[in-house]
Amino acid sequence: MSERVSWVPEGVDVGRPSAARLYDYLLGGGHNFAADRALAEKFLQAQPNARTIARLNRAFLRRAVLLMIDEGIRQFLDLGSGIPTVGNVHEIARKADPEAHVVYVDFEEVAVAHSQLILEGDPRATIIQEDMTRPDAVLRSARHSGLIDFSQPVGVLTAGVFHFVPPQADPNSIVAAYRDAVPTGSYLAVSQFTQDLQPEEMAGIVEVMKKSQNPMYPRTKSEIEALFSGFELLEPGIVPTPLWRPEGTNTDDPDRAGIYAAVGRKL
Amino acid sequence: MELPELAARWMHALTPTAYIPLSHAEIEQALLDSLRELPESPESVAYRLVSLHATGPDSLRATIEVLSPTFELPVLARMASAYAQAMRMDAFDQQEEIKVAIVRAKQRVERTLMVSQARFQEVFDSAALGIAITDFTGRCVQANDALAEIVGLESGADVNDRDLREFYHPEDVAALGASYRKVQEGHIDRFRDQRKLVRVDGEPVWVYLAVSVLRDADGRPTHHVTMVEDISELHLLQRNLDHQLLHDSLTGLSNRQHFISQVERQLDGRPITLYHLGLDAFSVVNIGLGQETGDKLLKIVATRLSRFAAEKNAVLARVGGDEFAIMVNADTVTSTVEEIQEVLGEPTFVDDHGIALSASIGVVDRPPAFVTASELMRCANSALRQAKARGKRQWALHDPHDDARRRGKYALAASMPGAWEHGEIEIVYAPVHDLETSEVLGAVARLHWDDLSHNDTMALADSTGLSLPIGRWLLREACAQAARWVEEFGDRAPTLHIALGALQSRDEDLVADVKRALDETGLPPERLRLALDISSVLAGDDNAVVLHDSGIVTALDGFHGGHDELAVLTEVPVRSVITRAPAPDPDSPLHQAMRALIATVHSFGVRFGVDEVHTLTDAEHWRQAGADGVIGLLPALTAEEVTELLATAASPPPAAS
Numbered sequence: 065m066s067e068r069v070s071w072v073p074e075g076v077d078v079g080r081p082s083a084a085r086l087y088d089y090l091l092g093g094g095h096n097f098a099a100d101r102a103l104a105e106k107f108l109q110a111q112p113n114a115r116t117i118a119r120l121n122r123a124f125l126r127r128a129v130l131l132m133i134d135e136g137i138r139q140f141l142d143l144g145s146g147i148p149t150v151g152n153v154h155e156i157a158r159k160a161d162p163e164a165h166v167v168y169v170d171f172e173e174v175a176v177a178h179s180q181l182i183l184e185g186d187p188r189a190t191i192i193q194e195d196m197t198r199p200d201a202v203l204r205s206a207r208h209s210g211l212i213d214f215s216q217p218v219g220v221l222t223a224g225v226f227h228f229v230p231p232q233a234d235p236n237s238i239v240a241a242y243r244d245a246v247p248t249g250s251y252l253a254v255s256q257f258t259q260d261l262q263p264e265e266m267a268g269i270v271e272v273m274k275k276s277q278n279p280m281y282p283r284t285k286s287e288i289e290a291l292f293s294g295f296e297l298l299e300p301g302i303v304p305t306p307l308w309r310p311e312g313t314n315t316d317d318p319d320r321a322g323i324y325a326a327v328g329r330k331l
Numbered sequence: 332m333e334l335p336e337l338a339a340r341w342m343h344a345l346t347p348t349a350y351i352p353l354s355h356a357e358i359e360q361a362l363l364d365s366l367r368e369l370p371e372s373p374e375s376v377a378y379r380l381v382s383l384h385a386t387g388p389d390s391l392r393a394t395i396e397v398l399s400p401t402f403e404l405p406v407l408a409r410m411a412s413a414y415a416q417a418m419r420m421d422a423f424d425q426q427e428e429i430k431v432a433i434v435r436a437k438q439r440v441e442r443t444l445m446v447s448q449a450r451f452q453e454v455f456d457s458a459a460l461g462i463a464i465t466d467f468t469g470r471c472v473q474a475n476d477a478l479a480e481i482v483g484l485e486s487g488a489d490v491n492d493r494d495l496r497e498f499y500h501p502e503d504v505a506a507l508g509a510s511y512r513k514v515q516e517g518h519i520d521r522f523r524d525q526r527k528l529v530r531v532d533g534e535p536v537w538v539y540l541a542v543s544v545l546r547d548a549d550g551r552p553t554h555h556v557t558m559v560e561d562i563s564e565l566h567l568l569q570r571n572l573d574h575q576l577l578h579d580s581l582t583g584l585s586n587r588q589h590f591i592s593q594v595e596r597q598l599d600g601r602p603i604t605l606y607h608l609g610l611d612a613f614s615v616v617n618i619g620l621g622q623e624t625g626d627k628l629l630k631i632v633a634t635r636l637s638r639f640a641a642e643k644n645a646v647l648a649r650v651g652g653d654e655f656a657i658m659v660n661a662d663t664v665t666s667t668v669e670e671i672q673e674v675l676g677e678p679t680f681v682d683d684h685g686i687a688l689s690a691s692i693g694v695v696d697r698p699p700a701f702v703t704a705s706e707l708m709r710c711a712n713s714a715l716r717q718a719k720a721r722g723k724r725q726w727a728l729h730d731p732h733d734d735a736r737r738r739g740k741y742a743l744a745a746s747m748p749g750a751w752e753h754g755e756i757e758i759v760y761a762p763v764h765d766l767e768t769s770e771v772l773g774a775v776a777r778l779h780w781d782d783l784s785h786n787d788t789m790a791l792a793d794s795t796g797l798s799l800p801i802g803r804w805l806l807r808e809a810c811a812q813a814a815r816w817v818e819e820f821g822d823r824a825p826t827l828h829i830a831l832g833a834l835q836s837r838d839e840d841l842v843a844d845v846k847r848a849l850d851e852t853g854l855p856p857e858r859l860r861l862a863l864d865i866s867s868v869l870a871g872d873d874n875a876v877v878l879h880d881s882g883i884v885t886a887l888d889g890f891h892g893g894h895d896e897l898a899v900l901t902e903v904p905v906r907s908v909i910t911r912a913p914a915p916d917p918d919s920p921l922h923q924a925m926r927a928l929i930a931t932v933h934s935f936g937v938r939f940g941v942d943e944v945h946t947l948t949d950a951e952h953w954r955q956a957g958a959d960g961v962i963g964l965l966p967a968l969t970a971e972e973v974t975e976l977l978a979t980a981a982s983p984p985p986a987a988s
């Protein structure tokens with residue numbers, strides 16, 4: 065077939081905004097396009113605190129990684145890793161231990177291609193293009209990468225990604241599959257949007273994202289707690305991002321943080 | 332203010348404005364260094380801020396606010412403009428990066444697409460199935476060579492841009508269109524159908540269609556995929572079987588059964604006249620000059636009558652050895668009779684023998700609309716007997732009142748309920764023979780009323796709405812009788828076979844009726860074989876499956892060997908199929924086809940039975956073709972006669988060859 069037939073879908077469409085680039089924009093990054101910024105503006109109308117929420121989420125990710133490093137974790141599986149931006153997991157981890165290994169997972173074409181650019185020639189980090197709601201496929205590729213030794217504790221990171229997983233995909237069983245693949249002493253970090261803090265703004269976000277390729281599903285504290293079945297939750301439990309082990313005294317308003325954060329240790 | 336204190340305050344002002352992936356101590360240190368550098372080199376401080384990612388929309392304002400009491404305005408102004416410049420450069424870099432990422436992503440997508448397309452293409456090209464991808468207007472976006480071949484074009488490319496509907500049979504366009512829409516709208520995932528396509532040369536071709544949709548990345552349907560299997564060979568075989576079923580193999584004319592169905596179709600239409608011809612002294616020809624000559628003569632008669640029927644727009648059939656029937660739109664009987672005699676009377680030479688031909692003719696003129704076709708045939712037959720009784724070249728008109736008087740009733744149909752009530756409808760038992768062992772496998776329970784056959788009685792019952800109650804009665808009575816035989820004769824009792832009519836076969840109470848009949852009569856379920864009309868199964872009715880699941884052995888009656896019927900055999904657990912067809916003469920090319928068909932049926936683990944096999948020769952022909960059992964070799968007996976037979980003999984089975 066010399067020419068592409070018309071029914072084959074275009075793989076990459078920069079005219080369509082993506083969650084990865086929206087997040088990059090909110091974080092002040094430049095890896096985004098007009099369509100992403102237009103969506104971000106709507107997002108900001110629904111939740112004026114969105115930039116801070118993004119920053120606080122990213123900061124939580126950093127603190128969670130550092131905690132895991134302190135606990136001796138040297139290999140990370142970062143699910144829904146997004147566009148490489150300031151403070152990527154491998155950069156944070158390596159500042160503590162240059163030997164740390166990281167496997168990134170995202171299903172968005174551009175985020176993946178961008179990650180590949182950044183990680184080119186890096187022997188200790190890689191990116192897998194896969195849907196994190198398909199743990200079997202993800203784990204197979206992760207094993208195949210040779211970067212993660214599943215007999216040793218793993219830091220599983222799911223920052224800002226579960227709110228893209230619909231209830232019918234059964235988030236609990238997804239987490240369970242990853243949990244069962246890693247040994248006791250492994251860690252799980254979760255941050256995810258909730259309607260518990262600002263129900264109105266949250267409803268606005270859901271509405272804005274409904275028609276995008278990444279609709280969003282906020283979860284209550286108890287729904288998030290259910291994700292940690294088989295894990296022991298570390299102090300302070302499930303809290304708004306700025307309250308999760310803040311560095312020094314927290315100055316951000318937890319009631320407007322939008323996202324709950326928690327870290328657990330596999331029993 | 333001391334610089335460290337200023338650095339701490341700066342850090343606190345700056346961190347809420349942007350995410351800086353460092354600890355507070357690290358940030359503070361970096362800012363302290365910047366403060367020391369600032370008076371000399373505001374530009375490098377600006378670059379450091381940007382590389383720290385202190386680049387939020389409010390980062391610069393926060394910085395100026397913290398620093399302005401301590402630093403001179405010109406220094407801060409230089410820093411601000413350098414910061415803006417660095418931001419721009421950073422943004423360019425990031426845009427550049429993301430563009431490279433996009434290009435890569437596209438290339439990768441295209442590469443995987445190319446691989447999967449290459450794979451797809453291979454399947455597409457090498458498939459034996461015709462495949463067409465059409466948009467929702469019916470326009471063909473892509474088709475393979477196999478499809479082109481089916482519709483009579485050179486290559487798949489020739490089909491592109493054509494409307495696939497061009498190839499539908501005009502009669503099918505509406506129905507197929509509706510089915511395609513259902514798939515498109517998601518009411519059904521796919522549909523399958525057996526249809527006739529019209530090739531570009533106008534020739535029809537029978538195909539099996541399977542249609543589904545293609546969806547885009549968002550799951551929206553965008554195209555139809557039509558898979559087309561050319562089943563014309565199979566279809567030819569089926570048509571041949573149908574033809575055999577409906578036609579006389581010697582003359583090629585319609586047979587009696589076909590004729591009756593044609594009469595039926597005419598009955599509620601315009602008035603008709605029916606002529607039943609019996610050749611005079613044909614047995615003399617047959618015996619005196621040999622059967623071969625007799626056959627040649629019959630062919631000649633068939634040809635002449637065909638010509639006559641064509642002129643008259645009449646329907647013609649060979650309804651018996653030397654008997655023919657003609658149905659015309661009601662006309663002047665006397666002149667038509669004359670014309671028929673003239674046609675037959677033309678000088679005839681067969682193998683140098685000059686033969687004088689004439690016929691006796693029974694006529695039924697303008698019968699009332701509610702009379703059944705078989706009743707008509709019976710009337711015509713009795714008129715023919717009358718005519719024959721008067722000598723050669725005679726004709727007789729059937730007098731309906733005469734006949735009605737004879738029966739004491741005017742219309743047969745109207746009398747049926749009464750007849751049933753009065754016990755005039757009887758159940759008789761016809762033996763089923765195993766072709767391999769010649770043993771009697773069981774007895775088929777059949778209806779018998781006056782001189783009507785089971786099928787005629789059932790057809791009549793259908794027309795009067797009696798077929799369900801009569802069918803249930805037959806089921807119950809026959810089970811009771813069979814149970815009595817089992818009680819009396821144990822293992823020697825015949826297995827009971829019952830062929831259900833079309834209505835009863837798909838009756839939703841059937842399974843309950845059968846269970847009740849077995850319960851109440853005590854007949855063990857394994858002693859019962861039920862043949863369901865195959866049309867019910869084809870229509871998707873699940874009685875056959877439920878009966879099987881309840882441990883009752885089932886057969887499908889009315890099997891023609893159609894593609895759809897074979898497909899059903901793979902899905903429905905039946906023990907056998909039953910067909911009615913002339914025996915396949917081993918010398919005829921159809922013998923091979925029939926063998927192949929029977930072998931196919933066997934390959935599904937299904938036995939092949941034949942009804943209405945009346946001679947040992949026919950039975951032998953069927954045996955050679957691979958059939959397993961036949962019905963009709965011996966005449967049906969009443970229950971009493973069967974009981975007597977069972978009682979008097981450890982009855983030696985009649986030899987089948």
Ligand SMILES: C[S@@+](CC[C@H](N)C(=O)[O-])C[C@H]1O[C@@H](n2cnc3c(N)ncnc32)[C@H](O)[C@@H]1O
Binds near residue numbers: 146194
């Ligand atoms: C908001 S970003 C989070 C990035 C990073 N984890 C963080 O917290 O800073 C969410 C990312 O998850 C990705 N994502 C969403 N659903 C996903 C899925 N089912 N499988 C893989 N990636 C997914 C999106 O493409 C996006 O890049």
